[in-house]
Amino acid sequence: MKNNFVAIDFETSYGHIPCSIGIVEFIDGKVVNEFYSLIKPIDLKFNPINSRINGIHLEDVFNEREFDQIWDEIEHFFVDRVIIAHNSSTDITVLEKTLNHYRIHKPNFDSYCTLNIAKSVLDIENYKLSTLAKYFNIKQEDYHNALEDAFVCGKIFIEMFDDFNNKVSRPLNSIKSLRSEVRNYKQYLQINDNSKIIKKSYVWNATDKLLGKTFVVSGVFEKFSRDDLKKAIEDNGGKVGSSISAKTDYVIAGDNMGPAKLDKANKLNISIISEDDFINLITKTNAVTE
Template identity: 35%
Template sequence: MIEDFVVFDFETARGKNPCSLGMVEYKNGKKYREFYELINPEVAYFNPFAIQIHGITYEDVQHERNFSELWDAMLPFIEGKTLVAHNAKFDNAVLLYSLQRYGIDVPPYASFCTLQRARRLVALPSYKLSSLANFFEVPQLRHHNALEDAFVCGELFLKLNRVEEELKLQEEHGMDFPSDYLDWIAEKQGQNVQIRRKALAGCSQLLSGLRFVISGNFQHFSRIEMQKIIVQNGGRITGSVSGLTNYLVCGSQAGNSKLSKAKLNGTKLISENQLLEILIDF
């Protein structure tokens, strides 16, 4: 089981041009040290979609150091280390592009991807970092903050390590190795499948005349699926909270502006599970 590793996460201005980097090093399965820096990508144009995701603008980083100026501080976290990322293909591409851009030699390192590993080990409707964090009950405060995402990914990597290790032991020893942890995983996977099947198949007028706004990330469904469930049960989806909104359905990382407007307008806040309780025997 790998217990010494470094998790890294880039946020980018556009393409492979990094504007922030978070790294968390683990030793013996425990958080050891961390690194976080804003990075001047030396490009003036930031993709508006990227800004919407991570909130970093050109003005935030125009006076920060560029990648090459930060490299000496980054190197101890990378050289000879086992690097872990969620969708490692992307983060490795950003790293290699930046090294090539500034003429820096690529240091030796090993790479693991929690996205690929999760797809191999557990059956879930979504493998987004936020969805996996919800499933494995890893707390997350600021999704798409590079340091926070690196920490969440590190905790997820440890949990996937445990799943893989106990699966191997169970394959070797069969029922001589009962695992409460694997039983818990199997039960949660079964609950996800059953809940999804019931909710997506449902069609009623239970939500007729009600207006909903959706915000955040959800455990069982994507936001598109949440919209579908509400509409096929008679509800109406709107993009912003107003005095006409009946419910704001909140997942993790719900938008602060929508929460503030809901409070101002007296809109009722409900969770994903509370909505499902209305629609199915949950």
Template identity: 25%
Template sequence: MKVVAIDFETANETRSSPCSIGLAWIEDGAVARVDHHYIRPWDMRFAPFNIAFHGIGPDHVRDADEFPAVLERLRDDLDGALVLAHNASFDVSVIRRTCEHYDVAPPAFDYMCTVQVARSVWPDLPSHKLNVVGRHLGVSFKHHDAAGDAYACGQVALAAASRTGASGVHDLPGRIGLTLGRLHQGGYAPSQARARPRRPVRPPPRLLPPGAETRLSGRTVIFTGQLDTMSRGEAQGLAAAMSARVVLSMSRKVDLVVAGPGAGAKLRSAREMGVQVLNEDEWLALVG
């Protein structure tokens, strides 16, 4: 079976706006080659938040093909493959939603989420985001670059196979009790990891600068999307330590939104309401 790791970047908050795809093929127990394609979104709408995140803008994709043409070039590589992705629910939903938009058939493949793999194989890491796992494994790559992330995803799967004694990436699900996901023309089934005890998420001990305990006093904060430097639970705990009121649902009482990749409805609502939105770098600057 073919094995290929993929990663998408999107132009805006919708899953049907891919602007870049990276792929890394695994052969004979190693990443054999890496490829990258720009994709021209159907409406060429690039959100400033996304541009700041991955650095891709309209000028990068103006002469690129739209998704159907890119997919056809890659279909033979994807059909019947074992596809790897870090946070696979995002990347698979990009394929599904964009195929639905263009009314084209999706490729048919099994897929494995390397976030679930990393949680099972390295449970004590402070986070299982790709940059954290990659740093733990000594993998050098450019984060938030589709080709770099696909390469790192492949390396995570290979390292996990080696650590668990699996004969290869194909053998990994059976070693860790992971059920592969499946995408096909008739629908999809999610990848599922073996249930494990849930541990409460606590913020790590931090030395706050003088006065930081009240820096967010009186402010209602909500977190949406993924963060790279800390888990969402850690960020919520840090905000609470600074006397913020942390909530989970968007309302007009919210006055600060911290948004990372994958932010959707909450981010859109915040913009419609005129609520202040911070990206991760701005949030880190705020909390010191």
């Protein structure tokens, strides 16, 4: 049933390397079990942008256990269970890559994404976890703490399931029905009440990672060095270009960016974003809509 599931969240040191995990088990809509642990990353590398976001640094995890050492404690949360996550494609990829690294068999489970469900049923400013928490009046004090994010994700799922169930043309009785119903909305939502739901073309399983995007980094930045920003681009699947061209998707513009580069980017209709815009780009988890 809809109220029996496990919500998870990973925080990463860079790319898909986990440095913490939060797990919250819901039975009949109530929290019955929780698990949180810092994780010693596979190669002890940290992207400073990730550390700034999640507050976890190398010194925090140096003496912690690696993932394979905690797996025995958490495996039961995954075996034949329903797993909920916000932008689940990212969290499930982290899990799969980490299990594969340690040659651990991946258990069977079903996974569902609060991000994709929200994009299907709500018309709000954005679909970040924090925004959804505010929308549903769910208290969130420590954003990017894996345990709290997992808890909030679970509560959001329950709220959205009820909201979705009340708005669609026929009631749903299970998570399986919800998955089937939402995925049928790839083209257009059919609704009875448009107070919160809108018709939109929807691309399922979209991701906000930077795969296929080319960036040029120019200027001086307040929070990070250019090398840090370039590493963050590459860690998230993007490419770093040496000069602005028609193949450039974004220019990350800092102070003292040359006017010639700015003019060229404008003439080519290239998106010019700030350092903060870039950080938001790689941390928000919006699926793609058309």
